[in-house]
Amino acid sequence: MRDRADLVIIGGGVVGLSLAYHLARLGFTDVVVLEQGYLCFGASGRNGGGVRQQWSTEENIQLMKESVQMFRRLSSETGYNVWFRQGGYLFLARDAASAQGLEANVKLQNRCGVPTRLISPAEAQRVVPGLAPAGIQVCAYNPTDGVLFPFPAVWGMARAATQLGVAVETFTRVTAIEARGRQIVKVVTDRGAIATNRVVNAAGAWSVQVARLLGVELPNKPYRHEILISEPLKPFLDPMVSDLSDGTYFSQTMRGEICGGVSDPAEPSSMETRSSLRFLERMCRAMVRVVPTLANVRVMRQWAGFYDETPDGQPILGRVDEVDGFIQLHGFGGHGMMLAPIVGKLAAEWILRKADHALFQRYDLGRFKRGEVQKETFSIG
Ligand SMILES: Cc1cc2nc3c(=O)[nH]c(=O)nc-3n(C[C@H](O)[C@H](O)[C@H](O)COP(=O)(O)OP(=O)(O)OC[C@H]3O[C@@H](n4cnc5c(N)ncnc54)[C@H](O)[C@@H]3O)c2cc1C
CATH class of the missing domain: 3.30.9.10 (D-Amino Acid Oxidase, subunit A, domain 2)
Incomplete structure (x- = not known):
């Protein structure tokens, strides 16, 4: 396993892998994805594969329009048939x-x-x-709208990211994250440590535990x-x-x-x-x-x-107040599979400062303190 990386992604579900894949497509490959189990261990390997544009907020409709187009291309891009129908x-x-x-x-x-x-x-x-x-x-x-087979979507993104130079480490559990003051210095796993200043929390239902490693409390x-x-x-x-x-x-x-x-x-x-x-x-x-x-x-x-x-049914995306370089990408409820392509792409552009996206301010963790919540009323399967 690499002992240093520009960016470490915790969570090898569809969200973490979509980010890794899109970072790699933009030429940024000094990235390690850490997954405590096998690929598809989390929600990404257990879902119904539903992909819809029928939402009640304009933002989610626009995001999902993009995701649908991306799913249409994913099989040919990754060489894995995701059976998107x-x-x-x-x-x-x-x-x-x-x-x-x-x-x-x-x-x-x-x-x-x-x-x-x-x-x-x-x-x-x-x-x-x-x-x-x-x-x-x-x-x-x-x-x-449509459905896909979740496994190959996850495997395809992992393989494409790996082929471009990203490291995806399965059966590697993050046990600690060390910081000096506000700066992250190291991610510790049960297979060794990785020196880094930037960490993405894409740990799905385990995100609360991962954030606590840096003393950050999440409402998920x-x-x-x-x-x-x-x-x-x-x-x-x-x-x-x-x-x-x-x-x-x-x-x-x-x-x-x-x-x-x-x-x-x-x-x-x-x-x-x-x-x-x-x-x-x-x-x-x-x-x-x-x-x-x-x-x-x-x-x-x-x-x-x-x-x-999350309390408002929207994901938590972006920075936190407490620590520098600690990016959140979680809280997707029952719709992370469908949102993963577009959110991974936008997050990659935002992290690399290729583009600024309002999403990462609007849906940051701080919104709960600021009381700026817009509840999605239509968030079932
Ligand atoms: C039954 C079911 C049906 C669903 N149906 C749909 C649907 O039809 N459409 C849709 O869009 N969404 C659906 N969803 C939701 C969707 O599956 C999730 O929103 C999505 O998979 C979340 O992806 P993720 O990458 O955030 O999380 P996950 O896939 O859970 O990935 C997080 C990963 O982080 C890893 N991890 C956690 N802690 C650590 C650690 N300390 N060190 C290393 N790795 C760690 C976990 O092992 C896990 O693999 C459904 C979910 C379920 C359960």
């Missing part, structure tokens, strides 16, 4: 408040150039064969989020379907499996990754309510990962 996203509203929310979002998305449409439950049945229309007031459908909380996958079926489901009434979402993978999860308001903050019977039961009921014929389908596997949540 633009089959759309269909949101279902069952009450007046959700319906009004979708209506307002669609107007905003259209103003930003995203072709989302409000459609009736009858029209939605043509998009999703077998959809049960009872109780659905209105749907929002954007055919240019980890929550278990469970997900399951069925036996493979003949392809019938183009879009990711997302029911706003209970936070259910599911899509069909390129191999035919139905893969999805559901929010659980009773889930406490924890670092628990065991699977629960409660989830299995709630998820099966929720899917069958949306598409009743799924009652005959067998579940093959379920697993869990973390949502790394």
Whole structure:
């Protein structure tokens, strides 16, 4: 392992690797990525792969428009097929408040150039064969959203970054970060130390622990989020379907499996990754309510990962007051996979001072002290 680096990235998830990849593309390769487990150990290897531009803030819509274009290029850029399939996203509203929310979002998305449409439950049945229309007031459908297979997206970014000269060290856990006054001097791992003045905290649900190594307190909380996958079926489901009434979402993978999860308001903050019977039961009921014929389908596997949540549902990006050269890139909740390409690219440009992006002031840690928070109201799967 290198014993010095211009920049050390803690966390080999999609966010840390996207940053490493984009730094390397800009010619900055004196970078080491440290990952305590294998690639895909964290949330980046456990998610549903949903990629959507249907958001309720202009900023997230614009970011996601860029990310979609980047995912379209990622397979050819990295040589790994990420199986990005633009089959759309269909949101279902069952009450007046959700319906009004979708209506307002669609107007905003259209103003930003995203072709989302409000459609009736009858029209939605043509998009999703077998959809049960009872109780659905209105749907929002954007055919240019999509899903991808998370593993190759992570592996591809890691390989491309490595080929350009970045070092990616797996099974290497950061145990301490040493500073002299405000200046970082060293990152200590269980495989040796790396002298550096710059560290990026891209440790996802572990970011709070990493920040504490430098005495920085973060407001993030980890929550278990469970997900399951069925036996493979003949392809019938183009879009990711997302029911706003209970936070259910599911899509069909390129191999035919139905893969999805559901929010659980009773889930406490924890670092628990065991699977629960409660989830299995709630998820099966929720899917069958949306598409009743799924009652005959067998579940093959379920697993869990973390949502790394912040108080306003937006990530924490940028500098901290306490230490120089300590950059935060975490707090992506249930949407870090889709935001990783564009956030990694913008962060690389910002770190190398090639461009200034307002994002890194607006979403810095200090916003919570300043009370400058803009809550994203539409942050489910
Ligand atoms: C079930 C589920 C479904 C989801 N569905 C979607 C979806 O459809 N679309 C979407 O966009 N997002 C989804 N998400 C969210 C998405 O997976 C995350 O937001 C994203 O993967 C976060 O990436 P990350 O790199 O910040 O974190 P992670 O992938 O968790 O990476 C952080 C890494 O840091 C490493 N690390 C931590 N501490 C240390 C240390 N001390 N030393 C070295 N390494 C360390 C960890 O091992 C980990 O690999 C889902 C998440 C889950 C759990």
